Amino acid sequence: MINEKMEKAFNDQINKELYSEYLYLSMQGYFERLNLKGFVNWFSVQVQEEHAHAMGMYDYVHERGGDVILEAIDKPENNWQSPLACFEHVLEHEEFVTSRINALMDVAEETKDRAALSFLNWYLKEQVEEEANVGGVLATLKLIGDDKKALLMLDKELAARTFVAPVIG
Numbered sequence: 001m002i003n004e005k006m007e008k009a010f011n012d013q014i015n016k017e018l019y020s021e022y023l024y025l026s027m028q029g030y031f032e033r034l035n036l037k038g039f040v041n042w043f044s045v046q047v048q049e050e051h052a053h054a055m056g057m058y059d060y061v062h063e064r065g066g067d068v069i070l071e072a073i074d075k076p077e078n079n080w081q082s083p084l085a086c087f088e089h090v091l092e093h094e095e096f097v098t099s100r101i102n103a104l105m106d107v108a109e110e111t112k113d114r115a116a117l118s119f120l121n122w123y124l125k126e127q128v129e130e131e132a133n134v135g136g137v138l139a140t141l142k143l144i145g146d147d148k149k150a151l152l153m154l155d156k157e158l159a160a161r162t163f164v165a166p167v168i169g
C-alpha cells in the first residue's frame with residue numbers, strides 16, 4: 001500500500017505530466033500556424049510521450065492501492081517569439097520536470113518507499129534523455145539563426161521522429 005505523502009506527490013506529478021502534454025499540444029498548434037510540419041510531428045510525438053508518462057504514474061498509484069484524484073490543468077501559453085524561443089521554453093520546462101522527479105524521489109527516500117524509488121528511476125533516466133534531445137534541437141536552432149533554408153532542413157529532419165510507446169518502470 002502506498003503511503004499518503006507519496007500518493008499526494010504522485011498525484012501532483014500526474015497533473016504536471018498532463019500539463020506537459022497540454023503545453024506541447026499548444027506548441028504543436030504554434031508550429032501548425034508557422035506551417036512547419038516537421039516540428040508539428042516532433043511535438044505530436046512529445047504529446048504522446050507526456051501522456052504515457054502521466055499514465056505510467058496513474059497505473060502505478062492504482063497498482064499500489066492508492067487513489068488518483070485529478071486536478072485542473074493550468075492554461076498553457078499559446079504563442080512564442082520564434083521557434084528558438086519556443087525550444088528555450090521546452091528546455092526550461094523539462095529542467096523543471098527533472099527537478100520535480102527529484103523531489104518525488106526525495107519523498108520516496110523520506111518515507112523509505114523503495115518500490116517507488118525504483119519505479120522513479122525510469123523517470124529520472126527519461127529526463128536525462130529528454131533534456132539531451134531538446135538541447136540538441138535547441139543547439140541546431142541557435143546555429144540556424146535567420147537562415148530560412150536551414151530551418152526547413154531541420155523541419156524535414158524532425159518529420160522523421162516516430163512515437164514508440166515506452167515500457168515504464
Ligand code: MG
Pocket residue numbers: 017020049050053097
Ligand atoms: Mg514527462
